[in-house]
Amino acid sequence: QVQLQESGPGLVKPSQTLSLTCTVSGGSISSGSYYWSWIRQPAGKGLEWIGRIYTNGRTNYNPSLKSRVTISVDTSKNQFSLKLSSVTAADTAVYYCARDKGGDYGDYDWGQGTLVTVSS
Amino acid sequence: QTVVTQEPSFSVSPGGTVTLTCGLSSGSVSTSYYPSWYQQTPGQAPRTLIYSTNTRSSGVPDRFSGSILGDKAALTITGAQADDESDYYCVLYMGGGIWVFGGGTKLTVL
Numbered sequence A: 001q002v003q004l005q006e007s008g009p010g011l012v013k014p015s016q017t018l019s020l021t022c023t024v025s026g027g028s029i030s031s032g033s034y035y036w037s038w039i040r041q042p043a044g045k046g047l048e049w050i051g052r053i054y055t056n057g058r059t060n061y062n063p064s065l066k067s068r069v070t071i072s073v074d075t076s077k078n079q080f081s082l083k084l085s086s087v088t089a090a091d092t093a094v095y096y097c098a099r100d101k102g103g104d105y106g107d108y109d110w111g112q113g114t115l116v117t118v119s120s
Numbered sequence B: 001q002t003v004v005t006q007e008p009s010f011s012v013s014p015g016g017t018v019t020l021t022c023g024l025s026s027g028s029v030s031t032s033y034y035p036s037w038y039q040q041t042p043g044q045a046p047r048t049l050i051y052s053t054n055t056r057s058s059g060v061p062d063r064f065s066g067s068i069l070g071d072k073a074a075l076t077i078t079g080a081q082a083d084d085e086s087d088y089y090c091v092l093y094m095g096g097g098i099w100v101f102g103g104g105t106k107l108t109v110l
Helices: none
Strands: A003-007 A018-025 A035-041 A048-054 A059-061 A069-074 A079-084 A093-100 A108-110 A114-118 B004-006 B009-012 B018-024 B036-040 B047-051 B064-069 B072-077 B087-095 B098-101 B105-109
Touching: A003 A093, A003 A108, A018 A035, A018 A093, A018 A114, A035 A069, A048 A069, A048 A079, A048 A093, A048 B098, A059 A069, A079 A093, A108 B047, B004 B087, B009 B018, B018 B087, B018 B105, B047 B064, B072 B087
Parallel strands: B009 B105
Antiparallel strands: A003 A018, A018 A079, A035 A048, A035 A093, A048 A059, A069 A079, A093 A108, A093 A114, B004 B018, B018 B072, B036 B047, B036 B087, B064 B072, B087 B098, B087 B105
16 A cells, blocks of 8 residues: 655745655555656645656646646655745645556545645 | 636535536536546545546445536535535546646535
């Protein structure tokens, strides 16, 4: 059973870069054919798909965030990461990492989520 | 930009049946959008219920079912229970590797 755990700073200053890591346990991030995704949720609001990275390194990003987002994989650490640059208060949210275990059908295994607050 | 639409709220009586829908601001939802559904209770991570229109994720009871109804994707809950009271989100595949979530439906069981 694959498990995912987000980690990173809980507080980021405006205009800086938000950096989060998702550690995968119970399986190798480089085995199989999976999409590894980031999804966020501002307090009291709905889910927003941020982007994903495929096992071969190919990425897809939400067009509204594409200019600020980078998702990468570190197979040596069995982790994948999110970087979101030039953050504002609107980027304050719970950030979830997830694995699409069915390939590309939305059958996600979810991390527990981590709250990131953007504030000076 | 296409918006994915969901009812903001819905209510169902215990033991009853409810159908939540997931549509598009422009156009019809088909199986080609691979609609998926998630359940979320306050303070918890979402849980995958249905993917690829009508496939239940592992461990999901058969009280939950997915389908296409008319021009929308649908999630039907039969025999509603108190712990079904949650937020429900759909997501659609827009092509080009892009997924878009709906705004969610708050389901009350009363």
